[in-house]
Amino acid sequence: MAYSRMKGKSWKARFQDIPKHRKIAFGLVLIILPVLFFVNLFVFSHVLALGDKYEDRYQMKKLRLETAHGNVEFVRSTNEKVQIEVLQTNSKERTVKVKSVGDTISVVERYGRLSQFGSRPSTAPSRYKIRVSLPSSMTSIDVTAEQVTGQGLIAKTIVLDANAVNLTKIESDRLRVETRSDATIASVRVVQADIRSYRHATIRDIVVNQALTVQTEAGALTFEPRNATGQVQVDTAGSVTASERFQDMGEGVYRLSNSNRPTIELISETGKVELK
Numbered sequence: 001m002a003y004s005r006m007k008g009k010s011w012k013a014r015f016q017d018i019p020k021h022r023k024i025a026f027g028l029v030l031i032i033l034p035v036l037f038f039v040n041l042f043v044f045s046h047v048l049a050l051g052d053k054y055e056d057r058y059q060m061k062k063l064r065l066e067t068a069h070g071n072v073e074f075v076r077s078t079n080e081k082v083q084i085e086v087l088q089t090n091s092k093e094r095t096v097k098v099k100s101v102g103d104t105i106s107v108v109e110r111y112g113r114l115s116q117f118g119s120r121p122s123t124a125p126s127r128y129k130i131r132v133s134l135p136s137s138m139t140s141i142d143v144t145a146e147q148v149t150g151q152g153l154i155a156k157t158i159v160l161d162a163n164a165v166n167l168t169k170i171e172s173d174r175l176r177v178e179t180r181s182d183a184t185i186a187s188v189r190v191v192q193a194d195i196r197s198y199r200h201a202t203i204r205d206i207v208v209n210q211a212l213t214v215q216t217e218a219g220a221l222t223f224e225p226r227n228a229t230g231q232v233q234v235d236t237a238g239s240v241t242a243s244e245r246f247q248d249m250g251e252g253v254y255r256l257s258n259s260n261r262p263t264i265e266l267i268s269e270t271g272k273v274e275l276k
Contacts (some may be wrong), residue, residue, distance in 0.1 A: 047097040047110065053085040054098045062104040062140040063132070066121040067096070070109055071129040072143060074150035074167070076136075081131035090127045109134075152187070182219070200271075208262040215267040223266055224276035228257035232275065236268040242275040 046054050060082050065072060077083060082105055086096055091111070099106045107130075111122035134141070138155040148162045152169030164181040175193040176182055183197040188206040195201060195212075199219035205226040206212070214221060223232070234240055234252045246254040254275055266273055 003142060005246065026162065045097060048084065048086045048091070050086050050089045053083065055084075056082045056100055056105060058100070058103075059101055059135070059137070060100060060105045061138060062105045063134065063138060063142070064104065064140075065132070065143045065145060065274075066082045066106070066108045067130065067143075068109070068121060068126070069124075069126050069146055070096075071127075071147040071149065072145045073129065073131045074130045074148070074153055075131060076151055077133040078189045080135040080137065081133075082135070085131045085133075086128065087131050088127070088129040094122075094128055095137050096128075096130055144252045208264060211263040213265045213267065216271055217269050219268075219273065220271040220274065221266055221268045222274045225256065228260045229264055230257055230259070230261035231255050231264065233263075233265045234268075234273050234275075237270055238268055238272045240273045240275070246275045 016179045048054055048069075055205045057081060061081065071088075073087075078141075084096070084098055084105075084107060093111055095110045096109045097108050099108075102120055108121040109126075109128070111124045111126065111190075134153065136154045140157045141153055141155045143160045143161065145162045146164075148160055148167065150167060152167050153247055154169075156172065157174045158170065158176070160177045160179075161178055164183070165177055165179050166182075166184045167186070169187040170185055171189040171240040172193070173191045175188075175190045175195070177185075177193075177195045177197075179197045179199075181198060182200045182202075183195060184200075184202045185195075186204050188203060188208075190212065191209040193208065193212045194204065195214045197215070197219065198217050200221070201216045201219070201226075202222040203214055204222075204224040204231065206223075207225075207227050208229060214223065220238075221236075231249075232246070232254045234254060236252075242248065242254055249255050
C-alpha cells in the first residue's frame with residue numbers, strides 16, 4: 001500500500017518528503033568525498049619528473065617502492081628525513097609518484113600525462129634512476145626495482161625484490177632478498193635473513209644472531225664472514241672450497257668457531273660454494 005502511494009508521487013514530491021536532517025547529511029557526503037579526493041591527490045601526493053626532489057616533513061618510518069623498471073640508489077640522509085630525487089629518465093612522460101599517508105611513504109613509477117590521477121605502477125618498460133636518502137630510524141623498507149645499489153639500508157624489516165642487488169651495508173632484524181641475477185652485500189648485520197639469488201651471491205663481513213640462509217640456483221656462492229659465525233651447513237651439487245679457518249666436520253658441515261652458533265645454511269643447486 002505504502003509502495004503504491006510512493007509510486008504515484010513525482011520525484012520532486014519524494015524529495016520534499018525526505019527529512020531535512022537527512023538532506024543535510026547527504027549533501028555533506030557529496031561535498032566531503034570530492035574534497036578528500038582532491039586533498040589526497042594534490043596535498044599528500046607529489047609527482048616527480050627528471051631533476052625533481054621530494055623531502056618528507058614528518059620523519060616517516062616506513063618506505064614502499066614499486067619501481068620495477070627503475071634503478072634505486074640508497075644513501076644516508078643528512079637531516080634524518082626521507083628524500084627522493086629523480087636522477088635519470090629516458091622519457092619525459094616517465095615520472096615517479098610519491099604519496100605520504102600516516103608514517104608511510106609509497107613510491108610508484110607512473111607514465112603519461114595523467115600520472116597524478118593514479119596509484120598503480122606503470123607496466124610500460126623504461127629506464128630511469130632515483131636516489132633515496134634514508135635516516136637510520138626506519139622501521140620498514142619494501143622495495144621492488146630493476147636494480148638496487150648504494151651505501152646501504154638500516155631498518156627493522158627489509159624486503160628487496162630486484163633483478164640485481166649491490167649494497168655496501170645492511171642492518172636489519174628481519175631481511176629478505178630475492179634477485180633474478182646477482183646479489184652482492186659487503187657488510188651484513190642481521191638477526192634473521194633469507195637471501196636468494198638466481199645467479200651469483202657474494203656475502204662479506206657478516207654477523208648473524210639467529211639464522212641465515214643464502215641460496216643460489218645457477219651461479220657461485222661466496223661466503224666471507226669477518227667475525228665468528230659458528231657452524232655452516234653447505235648443500236650443493238657443485239664443488240666446495242673452504243679456507244683453513246673453516247674446520248671440515250663432514251657431511252657438508254664447516255665449523256668456524258664454537259662461541260657463536262647461529263643457524264647458517266648455504267644452498268647452491270649447481271654452482272661452486274666458496275668459504276673465505
